[in-house]
Amino acid sequence: MGKSFAVVLVVIALLSAIPIITHHWFGTGISFALPEDISTHGHAIDEQLSETMLEAGISFLAAQIVLAVFVWKFSSRAANAEIKTFPGGAKGLVIAALALVGTEMLALGVLGQKAWASVYFTPAKPDALQIQAQAGQFAFYFRYPGADGKFGALHPDKIDEGNSNFFGLDPANDVESRDDIVTGELAIPTNREVHLLMHAKDVGHSFYVRELRIQQDFVPGLDLSVHFTATKPGRYEIVCTQLCGLGHYNMKAYLNVLSPEDFDGWMKQKAAEQ
Amino acid sequence: MSDVSVHTESAVQHHAPPQGFIRKYVFSLDHKVIGLQYYGLALVAVFTGMVLSWLMRIHLVWPNWPIPGLQWLSKVGAPGGVMTPEYYLSLLTMHGTLMVFFVLTNAPFAAFGNYFLPIQIGAEDMAFPRFNMMSFWTTFVAFCILIAAFFVGDGPPISGWTAYAPLSAVGAASGPGEAVGQTLWGLSIFVFCIASLLGSLNFIATTLDLRTKGMTLSRMPICTWAWFITSCIALLAFAVLLPACLLLILDRVAGTSFFVPGGLVISDSLQPHSGGSPLLWQHLFWFFGHPEVYIAILPAIGIVSHILINSMRRPLLSHKVVIYCMMGIGFLSYMVWGHHMFVSGMNPFSSLMFSFPTLVITIPATIMTLIWLGSLYGSRLRITAASLFALGFISMFVSGGVSGFFLAQPSIDIYLHATYFVVGHFHMVMGVAAIFGIFAGTYFWFPKMTGRMMDENLGKIHFWLTFVGTYCIFMPFHYLGLAGNVRRYSAFVDDYLVPLIPVHRFITIAALFTGAAQIIFLYNLVHSRFRGAPAPPNPWECTSLEWTMPSPPPFDNFGGKHPVVYHDPYQYGVKSSTGDYLMQDSPEQAQT
Numbered sequence: 001m002g003k004s005f006a007v008v009l010v011v012i013a014l015l016s017a018i019p020i021i022t023h024h025w026f027g028t029g030i031s032f033a034l035p036e037d038i039s040t041h042g043h044a045i046d047e048q049l050s051e052t053m054l055e056a057g058i059s060f061l062a063a064q065i066v067l068a069v070f071v072w073k074f075s076s077r078a079a080n081a082e083i084k085t086f087p088g089g090a091k092g093l094v095i096a097a098l099a100l101v102g103t104e105m106l107a108l109g110v111l112g113q114k115a116w117a118s119v120y121f122t123p124a125k126p127d128a129l130q131i132q133a134q135a136g137q138f139a140f141y142f143r144y145p146g147a148d149g150k151f152g153a154l155h156p157d158k159i160d161e162g163n164s165n166f167f168g169l170d171p172a173n174d175v176e177s178r179d180d181i182v183t184g185e186l187a188i189p190t191n192r193e194v195h196l197l198m199h200a201k202d203v204g205h206s207f208y209v210r211e212l213r214i215q216q217d218f219v220p221g222l223d224l225s226v227h228f229t230a231t232k233p234g235r236y237e238i239v240c241t242q243l244c245g246l247g248h249y250n251m252k253a254y255l256n257v258l259s260p261e262d263f264d265g266w267m268k269q270k271a272a273e274q
Numbered sequence: 275m276s277d278v279s280v281h282t283e284s285a286v287q288h289h290a291p292p293q294g295f296i297r298k299y300v301f302s303l304d305h306k307v308i309g310l311q312y313y314g315l316a317l318v319a320v321f322t323g324m325v326l327s328w329l330m331r332i333h334l335v336w337p338n339w340p341i342p343g344l345q346w347l348s349k350v351g352a353p354g355g356v357m358t359p360e361y362y363l364s365l366l367t368m369h370g371t372l373m374v375f376f377v378l379t380n381a382p383f384a385a386f387g388n389y390f391l392p393i394q395i396g397a398e399d400m401a402f403p404r405f406n407m408m409s410f411w412t413t414f415v416a417f418c419i420l421i422a423a424f425f426v427g428d429g430p431p432i433s434g435w436t437a438y439a440p441l442s443a444v445g446a447a448s449g450p451g452e453a454v455g456q457t458l459w460g461l462s463i464f465v466f467c468i469a470s471l472l473g474s475l476n477f478i479a480t481t482l483d484l485r486t487k488g489m490t491l492s493r494m495p496i497c498t499w500a501w502f503i504t505s506c507i508a509l510l511a512f513a514v515l516l517p518a519c520l521l522l523i524l525d526r527v528a529g530t531s532f533f534v535p536g537g538l539v540i541s542d543s544l545q546p547h548s549g550g551s552p553l554l555w556q557h558l559f560w561f562f563g564h565p566e567v568y569i570a571i572l573p574a575i576g577i578v579s580h581i582l583i584n585s586m587r588r589p590l591l592s593h594k595v596v597i598y599c600m601m602g603i604g605f606l607s608y609m610v611w612g613h614h615m616f617v618s619g620m621n622p623f624s625s626l627m628f629s630f631p632t633l634v635i636t637i638p639a640t641i642m643t644l645i646w647l648g649s650l651y652g653s654r655l656r657i658t659a660a661s662l663f664a665l666g667f668i669s670m671f672v673s674g675g676v677s678g679f680f681l682a683q684p685s686i687d688i689y690l691h692a693t694y695f696v697v698g699h700f701h702m703v704m705g706v707a708a709i710f711g712i713f714a715g716t717y718f719w720f721p722k723m724t725g726r727m728m729d730e731n732l733g734k735i736h737f738w739l740t741f742v743g744t745y746c747i748f749m750p751f752h753y754l755g756l757a758g759n760v761r762r763y764s765a766f767v768d769d770y771l772v773p774l775i776p777v778h779r780f781i782t783i784a785a786l787f788t789g790a791a792q793i794i795f796l797y798n799l800v801h802s803r804f805r806g807a808p809a810p811p812n813p814w815e816c817t818s819l820e821w822t823m824p825s826p827p828p829f830d831n832f833g834g835k836h837p838v839v840y841h842d843p844y845q846y847g848v849k850s851s852t853g854d855y856l857m858q859d860s861p862e863q864a865q866t
Contacts, residue, residue, distance in 0.1 A: 001657040001734065008742065009669060016673070016749045025753070028776055032753040034689070035770070045685050052686060056676040063643060063672040070650040071665060074586075077654045079854075083588045083847040084652025090592030093644040101640045105633040108683060113626055115685030120622035137448075137540070156537040157544050168539070202540045203441040203448055204552060206617070206692065210758035210770070215688050219552050219619040220440055221535025237768050241692035241760050243434050245441060245449040246360035249763035 002075020006068035013064035017057060035211050038232040038257065042213035044115035051111065055104055119214075124195035124227035131186065131194060134167055135218040136201030138247030140238060141166040144181040146271065152177020159201070181270045186238060187256040189263035190230055198224045206242035209255050217242050230257045291829050301411070303403035304829055308410045309389030310723065312380050315410075315417060319376035320709075321796075322421075324789050326369040331782040333357050335775060337765055350450075351429050360450040362764035363432035367451075368423070370435030371459065375466050376417055378570035378704065381712045383508070384413070384473055386577060387501040389723060391477060393820040394498045396486025396837045396859075398830050401479035405472050412469035420462035423455040431456035434762060436563070439533030439555040443525040444547070447540040460523045467516035470508055477505035488839030492594070493858070495818045495843040496583070499597045500576020504569050507604045511565035518558035525550070556618055560611035567704045568607045571671075572600055574711025575642065578664040581718050582646060584816045585661035586653035587854055589844035591645050599638035599645075606635050616684040617691050625684040632682035639675055643668065654847075658814075659733025663714035666741045667707055673745075674703025677752060692762075695755020698748050706744045713740070713795070720799075721813050725826045726806030732798040736791060743788025750777050817845050817855050 019025055023033035037046055086093070132143040132151060145151045152174045159168040169177040188194045198207065200218035207226070208215040211234075216226045240251035258266060292298045302308060332341060340355030351361030392400055400406045423430040428450040433442040437459065446453035481502045485494070494502075521532040529546070533555040536548030579596060583589055590596055612620065612628030646668055655661065677699040680686045690696065713736075720728045759766075759774055766775055812821040819837055820827070837859045845856035848864035856864045 001662075002655060005657070005662065005665060008738075012669075012742070012745050016745065019750075019753050020756075025750075025777055030773060030777060032756045034756060035758070045689060048683065049680070049686050049689065052679050052683065056679045059679075060672060060676045063647070064669060066647055067650070067665070067668055067672075070647060071655065074650055074653050075655040075657050079654065081654055082652075083654065086591060086648035086651040090590075090595050090645060090648070093591065093648050094595060094641055097637060097640040097644050101637050105636050105679075108679065109630055109633050112629070112683040112685045116622070116625065116683075116688075119685070119688065120625075156539050159539045159542060161542055202538050203444070204438055208692070208758075208760065210689070213689055215617045215691050217618050220538055221550070221552065222619050224619045237770060239760055239768055243363070243432075243438065243441065243762045246358070246363065246432060248363070249359060249765050250767055252768055 002071045005075075006072035009064055009068040009071075013061055013068075017061060020053065020057065036232070037213055038211045038230050038234065038236070039213050040229040040231060041115075041118045044118050045213045048108075048112050048115045052108060055108070119226070119228075124225070125193050128193035128195040128227055129188065130197060131188070132167075132197045132199060133186070133207060133218075134199045134201055135205035135207070135240065135244075135251075136166070137203065137245050138240070138251040139184065140186070140205075140207070140240075140251070140253040142183050142186045142253075143167055144183075144267070144270070146179030146181055146274075148176060148179055150176045152180050154199075156201075179271070179274065181267070181274055183270060185254045185256050187258055187263060187266050188230055189258055189260045190233055192260065193227055193229045195227045196225060198226070203244050204242045205240050205244050205251070208239050208241040209236055211236045212255070215241060230255075233257045233259055233262075301407060303399070303407050305388050305392050305400045305403065305406060306723075306827065306829075306831075308406050309385050309387070311410050312385035312388060312413070315414060316377050316381035316385055316712075319372045319380070319417065321792075323369050323372040323377060324792065326365045326372070328786060328789055329357070330362060330365050330369065331778075331785045333362055333764065334766070335779045335782045347424065348429050359764040360432050361429065363434070363762070364430040364451050364455070366762060367432060367434050367437075367459070368420070368430045371420060371463070373705065374435055374566065374570070375463065376413075376420075378708050379470065379508075379566070380413065382573035382577060382708055382715065383501060383504050383569060384409075386497075386712075386715050386719065387477060387504075387573060388473075390719065390820055391498055391501050392480055392484065393823075393827065393831055394495050394818050395481060395484060395489050396819055396832065396839065397480060397484035398832065400476050401483055402476050405476050409469045409473040409476065412465055412472065416462045416466035416469060419458050419465060423451075423458040423462075426454040426458065427451075428453065429455055431459045436559060437522065437555075438559075439522065439525070439550075439552045440535075440538060440547075443522060443533045443550075443555070444538065444540065444545055445526055447543065447545070457523060457526050460519050460526065464516060464519040464523065467512040467519065470512040471516070474505035474508040474512070477501055478509065481505075486837050486839060493839055493842055495580055496590075496593065496596060497573070497576035497580040500572045500579075500600060503600050503604050504572045507565045507572070507607060508569050510608070511562045511569065514558055515562035518555065518562070521558075522555065553615075553618060553620060556615055557611070560614045561608070563614065564611040565604075565607040567700070568603055570704050570708045571711075572603065574667065574708045575600065575671075577711045577715040577718075578667045579646070580818070581660050581664045581714050582649070583844050583846065584718075584814055585656045585658065585664065586649060586846070587656070588649065588653050588847040589842075590649045593842070593844065596642055596645055599642045602638040603635060606631050606638075610635065613682060613684075613687075616687040622684075629682055629684050632678075636675070636678065636682075639671075643672060643675075658717065659728070659730055659737055660714045660717035660814075662734060662737040662741075663710045663717065666737065667710040667714060669741075670702055670707040670710055670744070673749075674699055674701075674707055678703065689758070690755055692760060693755035694751045694759045694761055697761050698751030698755060701751065702744075702748050706748060713737075716799070718814065719820075720802065721809030722820055722825045722827070724803050724806070725809050725824075726802050726804075727809050727813065728802040728806060729798050732794055736794045736798065739791035739794070740788060743784055743791060746784035747781050747788060750781050753777065815853060815855055817841075817857050818843055819858055822857055822859055
């Protein structure tokens with residue numbers, strides 16, 4: 001029975017590792033690879049993930065296989081077989097754990113800071129494109145400041161979805177809000193930093209774009225922001241990752257990354273529609 | 275750890291044999307009956323939670339398939355047996371709450387702890403038997419309040435077991451289940467906290483005060499240590515969740531704004547709140563929530579170590595190192611709660627401060643794993659249903675542990691947060707591993723608790739199906755997470771999620787099979803209770819005090835005597851008149 005345990009365990013460990021190593025779920029064409037990174041900061045996260053995958057994978061396989069080998073070897077011994085002590089005893093193992101795992105964790109911790117810092121510790125550049133994102137049950141809306149470069153003030157009491165006043169703007173009295181462009185998709189130019197000013201209308205939500213390697217919660221009452229630079233034109237999905245109510249699964253928008261020329265064209269077209 | 279635990283008789287709780295059915299089996303003061311009551315409650319909760327997970331898994335992959343009978347549970351939530359997206363979230367909330375509070379906290383800690391902690395230290399009962407009875411019945415009330423949420427208004431809350439504000443705090447406006455259901459949830463957890471505080475105080479007082487002659491702290495079995503350390507963690511953790519739940523209830527029913535800021539507009543209507551902070555709820559909740567993970571897993575670590583030592587016929591390479599590791603984990607568990615909040619909008623510098631201790635927890639966890647593996651080396655391992663589950667625990671603990679490497683790092687968490695990777699991680703390390711601990715404990719202690727042996731063959735079949743099944747369920751969760759599959763979705767409609775549905779289908783089928791395999795366990799439990807072979811006092815040739823008495827133990831445990839302890843807890847691999855082991859209360863000296 002101990003031997004069957006060992007065999008089953010090794011098979012499980014190896015089978016578990018295969019989809020990670022190959023990124024594939026066999027016979028179906030389903031891929032678990034991370035989608036291509038389209039941000040300037042994402043490669044640091046991806047590298048950190050690969051390093052961690054390597055260390056976690058080795059630890060996983062080593063521990064499972066050692067467990068299997070020991071159960072195989074020592075489960076079928078005679079009742080009077082001599083009890084042996086692992087060479088080095090507890091002291092050796094504690095030192096090994098401290099040295100190996102300690103360094104491993106320290107390395108991951110220190111290296112990982114760089115990737116984290118690249119997203120969060122540098123402020124957005126002053127000339128970054130400012131866009132406001134609003135999350136509400138169950139849609140994202142985006143607002144561009146328009147030709148005057150200024151966002152009009154928000155008046156929560158003026159929010160009226162029926163009349164498409166999603167942000168609660170007051171164009172009748174507020175000049176700055178008159179040229180604000182409000183859209184349901186996030187269009188951004190390539191190679192220009194975007195400073196996304198995040199604002200939750202009702203409950204908590206989150207902004208997650210896999211390809212951008214960005215995830216940030218919208219927290220009601222808190223003005224949060226993220227900044228990123230996209231490098232590759234295309235259409236990507238923005239999904240909500242913070243449980244926000246019954247329509248959570250269906251809360252999404254598109255990120256439209258355009259070349260700078262196309263973006264200018266898009267902007268002009270939207271301004272004309274306004 | 276000096277030899278100072280010699281107690282006068284006055285410190286020991288005496289009570290007369292209970293008379294009548296009610297005092298014997300319902301409002302019993304006997305820690306053993308209370309332990310079994312906790313176990314029974316956990317069993318009801320775990321099967322309810324499991325059925326809920328079945329319903330959710332079926333809905334995820336066959337959304338339009340009517341589930342027979344579901345419409346009777348909720349006409350609104352599942353018209354014609356097909357559940358609505360909001361009912362999916364209701365079941366998700368109830369599944370998480372039942373499993374975390376009423377199974378993972380109750381079974382390994384309250385159930386086995388209640389039954390065996392007093393016996394293992396040579397006490398006649400807990401320090402405060404009446405408090406003990408109260409903690410169980412308070413827990414029971416909490417359970418009833420939670421279950422009541424199924425039958426009120428528009429059903430159970432939809433905000434998940436973490437009940438993030440403002441979704442959980444603003445009332446019916448934010449969605450179905452957020453009216454009475456959410457208030458009942460808050461009340462249930464509030465009451466549960468009271469019960470847990472009473473229980474942990476009792477465990478601590480009992481361990482410190484009621485040890486019999488010779489039972490020094492260092493002679494306590496490893497599971498007693500685990501229950502003791504867990505009590506200390508629980509005392510601090512539930513003490514924070516208790517007021518947090520109270521504030522949440524006040525936000526909901528008394529118009530306060532602890533967790534709700536001003537200016538929120540829900541369905542075009544401005545909410546009458548101002549000045550609160552949603553992050554405050556997250557901080558308070560996770561200050562409890564992370565230690566809670568260790569409240570679930572430490573008792574399992576203790577139980578599994580106890581069983582492994584007995585099956586290996588040798589002590590661990592170091593008893594003390596494992597205890598220090600458990601203490602280290604308990605201490606660190608209070609410094610890491612922010613790793614649940616890396617992308618929550620809290621100060622990004624604090625993420626690094628939370629990441630570091632999280633990574634450091636790997637060290638005691640690795641040391642423990644290496645001690646288990648190192649102790650297996652050169653042992654005479656006996657394979658039983660209990661030891662198989664204990665070995666399976668190690669495997670699960672490792673699998674669930676290594677995925678923690680990823681989530682401990684804020685940079686990687688940007689990508690993996692709120693994906694199925696997290697679901698796979700915590701189900702393996704806190705869910706399945708702890709459940710394996712419960713199974714191991716059940717197969718091991720059932721003879722003592724009932725006086726009858728469980729069927730070993732059925733136990734082994736149960737192990738194989740559960741072991742392979744849980745890997746089939748929870749490993750693929752990690753792959754889905756790497757593909758960016760968001761959790762808590764009641765359907766996968768995003769372009770990039772649709773292609774992943776076949777993997778979900780595989781998981782659902784595995785979950786149905788693995789769940790069905792638990793019927794073998796249930797059958798074994800019930801059948802052995804009445805038809806099992808009579809259990810001798812010490813069927814596993816174990817050394818600790820619970821095996822010195824008849825199975826099941828008499829109401830006063832040691833028959834009015836006070837056992838005297840002469841040895842460290844695990845005298846295995848020695849030569850003695852009993853064989854290769856020496857009981858803790860045997861005055862005989864071992865020859866090696």
